[in-house]
Each structure stands twice: as C-alpha cells, then as structure tokens.
Amino acid sequence: MVTSNIGIRPYAEYAHNTNGSDRQAAACAINAANMCDKSNDDTAWLVGFSVGSAKDFKAFTGKKLAKNDWNANLWYQEVGTYALDQNSVDSDIFDGRLNMKGTVLKAQYMVEDNFALNFTGGWGSR
Numbered sequence: 001m002v003t004s005n006i007g008i009r010p011y012a013e014y015a016h017n018t019n020g021s022d023r024q025a026a027a028c029a030i031n032a033a034n035m036c037d038k039s040n041d042d043t044a045w046l047v048g049f050s051v052g053s054a055k056d057f058k059a060f061t062g063k064k065l066a067k068n069d070w071n072a073n074l075w076y077q078e079v080g081t082y083a084l085d086q087n088s089v090d091s092d093i094f095d096g097r098l099n100m101k102g103t104v105l106k107a108q109y110m111v112e113d114n115f116a117l118n119f120t121g122g123w124g125s126r
Helices: 020-030 057-061
Strands: 006-016 043-053 070-079 100-112 115-125
Touching: none
Parallel strands: none
Antiparallel strands: 006 043, 043 070, 070 100, 100 115
C-alpha cells in the first residue's frame, strides 16, 4: 500500500524443523543438562512491517531507493533452540544466537543515490 509517498508492507515468516527432535536427542547425548527436560523447541517465526518513502509502489517493494528516500523495518521474532541450523542464522541480529526472542529495528536513509546511513538495533532475551 502506497499513499502520499509512504509505503507500508507487512510480512511474516515461519519455520519448523522436522529434524528438531533428532537435534535435541543428539545434544542431550553429549550433555544431559543441555535443555533435555524441555520440549524440542523446533520452531522459529517473525512478524513485522516495513515502512518507507516511495515514489511508487514498485520502487518501494523493489528497494530501489534514491537520494532522500528512507525506509525502516520493525519486527518481533522468536527462534527455538533446535529450529534452525546455527550456521545459517543472521549474525547481525542477536549475534547469530539461537533460543532468542525480541524486537529489531533497522532503518536506512539515502544521503545520495549510492550513499546510505544505516541503523540496526535489537532488544532480545533468551
């Protein structure tokens, strides 16, 4: 949706690791104190929205920002201990750790066509 040169786009993601119980069993075989008394914690999800300046909807969704354009993403996420491969988690958010939940804000302002100022902040807990 784009109105008055402002675009808003909601989004969500969900992941379920069908091998999560196998990963938990392997971790428990090595270290019995490693959350073995809990459920297999095999899901990850996030929900958020993106807002930004846009001359048209195509420019906003295509992320083809030009001088003086801006955008921001705000989302909440929960990642289970055995939900994802620990090597594929984004290291910019919560230092790439699993078993985290929290809110993230990423913002960008285009100073020039090829020069952007970025801000990323995350507030999370285990």
